[in-house]
Amino acid sequence: MAIKPNLFYDKAYELNSKGRTDSAYVYYDKAEDVFRLHKDSIGMGKCIVNKAIILTEKGDYYAGQELSLKAQQYFNKNNKDQYAYICSNYNNIAIASNNAKDFRNAIKYYDLAIKYADSEENELTYQKNKANTYKYEKKYPEAIKIYESILPQIKNTNKKLYARLLSNLENVKSLNNPHYNPEQQLLQAIEIEKEIDDKWAQNAGYAHLADYYMTNDKKKALLYAENMYQIAKEIRSPADRLEALQKLILLDSEKSAENFQTYLSLNDSIQREKDKSDSKFAFIRFDVEKIKRKNAEKEVELLYKNFGIGALVLTLIGGFFWFRKRKKRLEQEKEIEVKNTQLKMSKKVHDVVANGIYQVMTKIENQEDFDRDKALDELEFVYEKSRDISYDKIEEEKEFSKVISELIASFNNDTVKTFTAGNSPTIWESVSPTVKEEVYQMVRELMVNMKKHSHASHVALKFEKINNIVEIQYKDNGIGIPGDLIYKNGLLNAASRIEAINGTLTFETKTEKGLKVNILFPVS
Secondary structure, three states: OOOOOHHHHHHHHHHHOOOOOHHHHHHHHHHHHHHOOOOOOOHHHHHHHHHHHHHHOOOOOHHHHHHHHHHHHHHHHOOOHHHHOOOOOHHHHHHHHHOOOOOOHHHHHHHHHHHHHHHHHHHHHHHHHHHHHHHHHOOOHHHHHHHHHHHHHOOOOOHHHHHHHHHHHHHHHHHHOOOOHHHHHHHHHHHHHHHOHHHHHHHHHHHHHHHHHOOOHHHHHHHHHHHHHHHEEEEEEEHHHHHHHHHHHHHHOOOHHHHHHHHHHHHHHHHHHHHHHHHHHHHHHHHHHHHHHHHHHHHHHHHHHHHHHHHHHHHHHHHHHHHHHHHHHHHHHHHHHHHHHHHHHHHHHHHHHHHHHHHHHHHHHHHHHHOOHHHEEEEEEHHHHHHHHHOHHHHHHHHHHHHHHHHHHHHOOOEEEEEEEOOOOOOOOOOOOOHHHHHHHHHHHHHHHHHHHHHOOOEEEEEEEOEEEEEEEEOOOOOOHHHHHHHHOOOOHHHHHHHHHOEEEEEEOOOOOEEEEEEEEOOO
């Protein structure tokens, strides 16, 4: 997998190597965002480690520790290619802990840095740092043991490190044993440092000598303190100049006041620069964190927006599947309804048509004198019933008042005029389907009887509802029916139907002309 370039990281590295750590911190932060965009966890870890080291160097030890601890999650301890970053990170935690006087954690993390050291040189550096922590903790024997184990390894290979460690060893030996004189070995270390022009190490060597002679030979102590002060000025180290001036104030009584004033002036200058640098860096960190916070808020806002869009999409998808499922369910219900209707009609055909024809056939078969007209009447009745069955579904879907009106109107022709009055939907609102069926059949039988027997030219039916009682008045201008013939003319069924719905059926036969029939039944 090709590594994607990160110009911010390259710029940060360049600035850091030049000592421009404030600017380097900003570019490391920008580089971290680029690495995050590319999902490069190692790159992110490198940026965080470098920012942590800068914070520690600035004296913000706790912030440096916090960032280094955060950086650990981006590295794989099983991958030796990442050991350089892992050990550097542990070393920074140890340095920050040491400067914060947390010696126990400093030793712990130096051990981890040594464990993951990617080179012998780095391992020796971490060993040296660990020994220095023992020195600050005043565990001199432990420090001496480490220094003495390192020195033989580097005597002929690394003059610079050898001289520095020799100087540290002699200093610790003198601290561990006040009767031990380290001067000869310290001067030997300084000679090596002069040879390789390591003025920073020379400065530390003179400081060790001045400290050793501070109580037992003030003249020598003053000489070494003056040497330290001159070297500190050459290397432009304000901190070392302050340390040297502290020694000179105590050792040179003639120039004590002068050195004290110099010390105060230098200390004020250092403090101002430090405050200025800290303030500048604080603003840099504040701006960096502010930008990060705004980016985080935008990410959260985008997350909520995406969540809302996602929820809407899921709702639409869910609604689509629900609609499709509901449609399928309705179709299945419709299919079931059609099948039930078919079964119902099949049963009716069997009960009405088949049974009716069978009854006619039985009568013809069993009668000695065949009555052709009577047989035709019975077959016509079966025919009418079968026609009713074919229209059942249609009638169920129509308003009952329309069904009745259409039934009556179907008998209207050139010789017979039918009239309907009062047949409004409100009359049938509370009438049950069973009662409607019986009423329909009774009206149909009256109209069939009229057509076959009355020779009427005008037929009228009036519908009325009074106090939950429905009244149907039938009237025609035909020849009428003698009372003793009523139940012999196909109206027996009408009489049985009215009884089934708890109603009454009255025939008025003694009229001047025609037939009147009153049908009454309760709504509920």
